[in-house]
Amino acid sequence: MTTVSHICRSRVATSIILSLSLSTVAIADLSLSPVLSDHAVLQRDMPAPIWGRATPGSVVEVRFADQKVAGKADSSGAWSIELAPLAASSAPRDLVITAGDDRITLHDVLVGEVWLCGGQSNMEWSMGATRDFDTARAEAATGKRSNIRALKMPHTQAEQPIGRNEARWRVTDGESIGAITGVGYHFATTLSDMLDVPVGILDINWGGT
Numbered sequence: 001m002t003t004v005s006h007i008c009r010s011r012v013a014t015s016i017i018l019s020l021s022l023s024t025v026a027i028a029d030l031s032l033s034p035v036l037s038d039h040a041v042l043q044r045d046m047p048a049p050i051w052g053r054a055t056p057g058s059v060v061e062v063r064f065a066d067q068k069v070a071g072k073a074d075s076s077g078a079w080s081i082e083l084a085p086l087a088a089s090s091a092p093r094d095l096v097i098t099a100g101d102d103r104i105t106l107h108d109v110l111v112g113e114v115w116l117c118g119g120q121s122n123m124e125w126s127m128g129a130t131r132d133f134d135t136a137r138a139e140a141a142t143g144k145r146s147n148i149r150a151l152k153m154p155h156t157q158a159e160q161p162i163g164r165n166e167a168r169w170r171v172t173d174g175e176s177i178g179a180i181t182g183v184g185y186h187f188a189t190t191l192s193d194m195l196d197v198p199v200g201i202l203d204i205n206w207g208g209t
Contacts, residue, residue, distance in 0.1 A: 029054055029055045029058075029099065029100070029102050030052065030053075030054045030055075030060070030097065030098075030099045030102035030103070030104055031052045031053045031054070032050075032051075032052040032097065032104060032106075033051055033052055034151075034165055034166075034167040034168070035151060035167065035202065036050060036051075036052070036095075036106060037106060037151075037167075037168045037169050038106050038107045038108055038109075038168070038169065039107075039108045039109070039149050039168075039169040039170065039171050040095075040106060040109050040110075040149065040151075040169045040200065041109075041110050041111070041112050041113075041114050041149045041169070041198050041199065041200025042064075042083070042086060042109065042110070042111045042112075042114070043111075043112075043113065043114040044085070044086055044087060044088040044111050044112055044113065044197065045085050045086070045087070045088075046085050047082040047083065047084065047085060048082065048083040048085075048086060048111075049080055049081070049082050049083075050062045050080070050081050050082070050083065050095070050097065051078075051079060051080035051081070052078075052079060052097070053073070053077045053078055053079065054073040054077055054079055054099040054102070055073060055077060055099065055100065056073055056074065056075050056076065056077045057072065057073060057075070058072070058073050058099045058100055059071075059072055059099065059100075060072065060073060060079045060081060060097065060098070060099045061097070061098045061099070062081045062083065062095070062096070062097050063095070063096040063097075063098075064083055064086075064093065064094075064095045064096070064109070065083075065086060065089075065093060065111075067083050067084060069081050069082070069083060069084075073099070086111045087111065088111050088112045088113075088195075088197040088198065089110060089111045089112075089198075090110060090112075090147050090197075090198055091110075092107070092108040092109070092110065093108075093109055093110075094106065094107055094109065095109045108171075110147065110149070110198040110200075111197075111198065112147070112192075112195075112197035112198030112199055112200065113191060113192075113195065113197055113198070113199045113200070114199075114200040114201075114202070115184075115187070115188070115191075115199070115200070115201055115202070116201075116202045116204060117181050117183070117184035117187070117201050117202060117203055117204065117205065118202075118204045118205050119205045120205065120206065120207050120208060120209060121207030121208060122183065123181055123183055123184065123205040124181060124205040124206065124207045125181070125182050125183065126178060126179055126180065126181065126182055127177050127178055127179070127180050127181070127182045127185050128177075128178030128179065129182065130182045133177075133178065136177060136185070137174050137177050137178065138174070140172050140173050140174050140176075140177045141173060141174030143173070145172045145173075145177075145189065145192075146171050146172065146173065147192060147197075147198040147199065148172040148185070148188045148189065148192055148198070148199050148200075148201075149169050149170065149171060149172065149198070149199070149200045149201070150169070150170055150172060150176070150180045150181075150184070150185070150188075150200070150201050150203050151167055151168065151169045151170070151200070151201070151202050151203060152167065152170075152179065152180070152181075152203040153165070153167050153202070153203065153204045154166060154167060155206055169200070172185070180201075180203060181201070181203045181205060184201045184203055185201070187201070188201050
């Protein structure tokens, strides 16, 4: 199936996202990439990058699980800090980022598998349009699939990196499941059942492109 070839491992997703310099969401002088929000999933068993912007030259500290790592924003204000490899965990934990008096706390962050789901209309085809949507929605409404998270990037055209977008991680439940990529969701549920770990999918697709 051609769409399966568009699903790539998280390390590829991370390099693509970093190289494209995805937009940030400003909170005072400290900001994060939109792929970092409440309900995010971090990739297990490999260094986990946390990045954004802050006052140039300021010291940025990241705390998660039992780790505390610091770095410094460069002359343009960009910063990137890596957490050491983390074991998979379904326990919801806070990810705390501070820089001077600025502080951002992300809630309900899990650790598991993160995959990029990119493509055209066959990957964009939503769960709400599938014939088993009602069954999947009823299952998700019970909370059984709360360890599956999805981040859907908006369709935005720009010739240069833009300042922000509204992408946010969503917990898979009876309300959110309809808008998620159908291929990506079935892939995520299969992977989650096989590995018994949280799964995050980066829903990055645009039909006809």
